[in-house]
Amino acid sequence: MDLGLKSKVALVMAASRGMGRAGAEALAAEGCRVAICARTKADIERAGVEIAKNHGVDVLAEAVDVEDRGASRTFVEAVLKRFGAIDVLVVNCGGPPPGKPLEFDDAAWAKAVDSTLMVAVNWVRAVAPGMIERKWGRIVAITSIAVKQPIDSLILSNTMRSGVTGFCKTMSKELAPHGITVNTICPGLIQTDRILHLAQAQAKDAGISVDEALKRRTADIPAGRIGRPGEVGALIAFLAGEPASYITGTTILVDGGMYRGLM
Numbered sequence: 001m002d003l004g005l006k007s008k009v010a011l012v013m014a015a016s017r018g019m020g021r022a023g024a025e026a027l028a029a030e031g032c033r034v035a036i037c038a039r040t041k042a043d044i045e046r047a048g049v050e051i052a053k054n055h056g057v058d059v060l061a062e063a064v065d066v067e068d069r070g071a072s073r074t075f076v077e078a079v080l081k082r083f084g085a086i087d088v089l090v091v092n093c094g095g096p097p098p099g100k101p102l103e104f105d106d107a108a109w110a111k112a113v114d115s116t117l118m119v120a121v122n123w124v125r126a127v128a129p130g131m132i133e134r135k136w137g138r139i140v141a142i143t144s145i146a147v148k149q150p151i152d153s154l155i156l157s158n159t160m161r162s163g164v165t166g167f168c169k170t171m172s173k174e175l176a177p178h179g180i181t182v183n184t185i186c187p188g189l190i191q192t193d194r195i196l197h198l199a200q201a202q203a204k205d206a207g208i209s210v211d212e213a214l215k216r217r218t219a220d221i222p223a224g225r226i227g228r229p230g231e232v233g234a235l236i237a238f239l240a241g242e243p244a245s246y247i248t249g250t251t252i253l254v255d256g257g258m259y260r261g262l263m
Contacts, residue, residue, distance in 0.1 A: 003241025006031030010088035010240065011079055013066050013123065016043035018192040019142055020092040022233030027088065028055035030237055035079040035086070037064035058083075066093050067115050069122050076126045085134060088240045089127045091141035091164075093119045095194060096156030098201050104156060116160035121167060124182075128175060137180035138240040141168050142232070145188045145255050153201070165251055172249035181248035183239050188255025189217055190227040223256030 005027065012024040015036035028034050028051050036051070038044040041063035048061025060082050064075045079086055096112040104112075120141055131137025143161040145151070150158040165184050172182035189195060196210070203213040218226060232254050238244055239252075253259050 001243065003030050003237060003243060005088075005237070005241055008032050008087040008240075009035065009079070009083040009085050010090065011035045011076070011086050011127065012090040012092065014038050014092040014094065016040060016047045018194070019187060019190060019229045019232045020090065021047055022229035023090045023092070023140075023142075023236040024051055025054065026230070026233035026237035027240060028057045028059070030241070031057065032088065033058045033083055035060040035075075035083065037062050037066065037075055039063060039065050066119050066123070072123060073126050080130070086127050086130055087134075087136065088138045089123065089140070090236055091120045091123055091139065095144065095154070096160060098153040098198060099156070100153065101155040108156070112156040112160050116157070117163040117167070120164045124167075124171060128171070128180070131180045132175070132178045135179045137175070137178070139168070139171070139175075139180065139182040140236050140239050141182075141184045143184045143186050143251075145186045145253060145259055147184075147186055147251065148253065148259050148261060169249050176248055181239070181244065183248060184251045185232060185235055185239075186251055186253045186255070187232050188227060188253065188258040189221060190229055190232060190254070192229065195226070221256045221258045225256065227254060227256055
């Protein structure tokens with residue numbers, strides 16, 4: 001299937017590894033010019049070199065803390081200067097830490113708002129005006145299965161990811177008349193550093209090994225395995241493409257059947 005993405009410009013946040021990297025790879029494979037960022041300079045520059053080599057596309061890779069509004073806007077300006085436009089935005093950021101609901105203080109809640117909800121709000125606000133001007137755009141936000149089925153010990157993530165989903169749903173109606181789609185992807189258990197960290201925390205609390213913690217979590221997945229980042233990347237590329245032009249305001253699970261609800 002030709003997704004119609006050749007020479008489009010995709011900006012992918014937190015793309016040095018995991019689902020962000022997989023999304024950047026999938027978009028580059030479709031011919032997108034790619035702008036990627038992440039906190040660690042060495043990691044993001046290495047990812048940029050590898051993506052360019054793997055797919056033969058122009059890649060801009062810079063170290064950016066996606067929570068830093070000023071740095072984010074500076075990066076957006078650099079992307080526009082380099083490529084002239086941003087056609088696709090993939091919103092991606094790390095999730096808040098695990099913990100017992102009543103143990104988080106005001107500072108922890110404020111940090112969760114800034115690091116998860118406001119990251120999505122600020123990046124969309126920075127990129128959407130250009131998409132409106134060109135009458136074409138794709139915004140894909142990576143959230144979590146937690147917005148459908150809250151996860152134990154992740155009250156901050158359950159709350160903030162749901163906020164991102166509400167924001168994206170609202171923006172989908174606002175932007176649809178301008179030829180812009182806005183969708184969210186809800187990964188279940190995917191092979192990422194965050195899943196490993198959460199398994200380590202679970203193992204510590206339960207007095208079990210990390211392998212046993214992962215085994216217990218996998219037992220809830222009908223597919224019988226943890227997902228691969230590339231399986232999320234493939235959906236990102238599809239939602240960014242022309243064939244998905246009538247899909248907007250959706251929340252799509254990539255979870256191996258883990259979610260038990262109907263909708």
